[in-house]
Amino acid sequence: MFSLKENQETWKNWSGIVQSKPSHLAFPASVEDVVSLVKRCKEEGQGIRVVGSGHSFTPVVHTNEVLVSLDHLAGVEKVDAESQTVGVWAGTKLSDLSAALHAQGWAQENLGDIDKQSIAGAISTGTHGTGMKLGSIATQAVEIQVVTAAGEVLTCNRESHPELFRALQVSLGMLGIMVKVTLRVIPATVLTYESKRLSLDECFENLKEFRDHYRNFEFFWFPHTDTVQVKLMKEATNQLPSNRFWRDLNQMVMENALFGALSRVCRTVPSMSKTISRLSAKFVDTGKDVGYTHQLFTTTRLVRFNEMEYSVPTVWMETVVREIHQLVQENGYHVHFPVECRYVKGDDIWLSPAYGRDSAYIAVHMYKGMAHEKYFADVEAIFRRYNGRPHWGKLHTLQADDLTTLYPKIEDFKKIREQLDPNGMFLNDHLKKLFANE
């Protein structure tokens, strides 16, 4: 029987806002280990939560019972060039996945702005990048192997289990422990990147053009200003990737060391936030670059923060950002982190925030240790007026009733969850409140 390690340490997520003391830790290294672990916990009546990299801000990983890490169940198989797919063990970190794919001449079609997450965690929360024609990372999964609460290994795809597969893709670990996923991949692709400083009005005048004519487009609005940074990427024609050294160094100095120092000033003297946001807006990077997809999508984020992000139908991007702009103007919140605005293609995954609609994703951030509650609550009220659905890994205050109107397939999801895990082995308090029919 798989052995559990007793634990006395406090577990913390990336930002430190979620903390718990799991009674036991488990590091299975094979599918058999995971099966044995689940059977043991079932016999002993112990609850299980799986952790990927702990980069979610919501208490989705929180547990005082057994915490399972798949760090020892990681690795990438050889890409099948004919089907353009690859088998990936669930604990694999996105950075390792990118490196392994790149070495074989392949890549993921899109990524978010960091690559520290595990592939299973990224899929399970609907983690996304930006690009009107690109879905979230969960849409890259064509097959998922999961160990259920009964200790059975299920291999699901659209053909074999059409309903279960759509429920499983974004399921926050409630339907079982993912052990392996098969991902759709693309041949390694070189992109050109351009960063521009524009006014909010200029950005909105060109919004449709940016959104529809670039492979990847996002913008950051700097609170207390009318300035945005626009980032545009498209496929390169005959250009070679540039040397990463200077870009990486610049990122470490400007976006991490300098921004970190300015953030500490804001935490000590919150009224400085306005000045510092204005200063950041003045020094927006206006450079160009050429690189492989995974090199350009992701950045190093050493400055820790808390975050809330909602998706709204694409058509509301400008309206929502303008309302947040006005809100900040009227309330003068102490915030210096820019508001991040991205696009994601709609999908058919039951719990995906992009379910059934092309989506605009808008995220607000607050430096770790600074009060975020009032700012986030006021912005959340705007998101909710526009049918906003929260990113499951980012802060929100929705209750079970709210989900009923937002997610057309929520009852079907709950039914499948109940069938697969009638005793709620994979639920914690946070998930029970949102997803269990009691």
Ligand SMILES: Cc1cc2nc3c(=O)[nH]c(=O)nc-3n(C[C@H](O)[C@H](O)[C@H](O)COP(=O)(O)OP(=O)(O)OC[C@H]3O[C@@H](n4cnc5c(N)ncnc54)[C@H](O)[C@@H]3O)c2cc1C
């Ligand atoms: C600095 C930073 C930048 C971020 N950037 C982005 C971004 O650009 N885009 C975006 O969409 N999000 C972003 N996020 C959010 C982040 O991508 C998600 O919260 C993601 O889930 C974290 O992955 P993880 O491996 O840390 O998962 P965790 O937070 O550890 O877990 C997330 C969920 O997945 C479940 N899970 C993990 N492994 C398994 C498994 N093997 N089987 C079943 N369930 C499992 C967990 O139980 C939990 O419910 C960012 C977060 C941070 C801190």
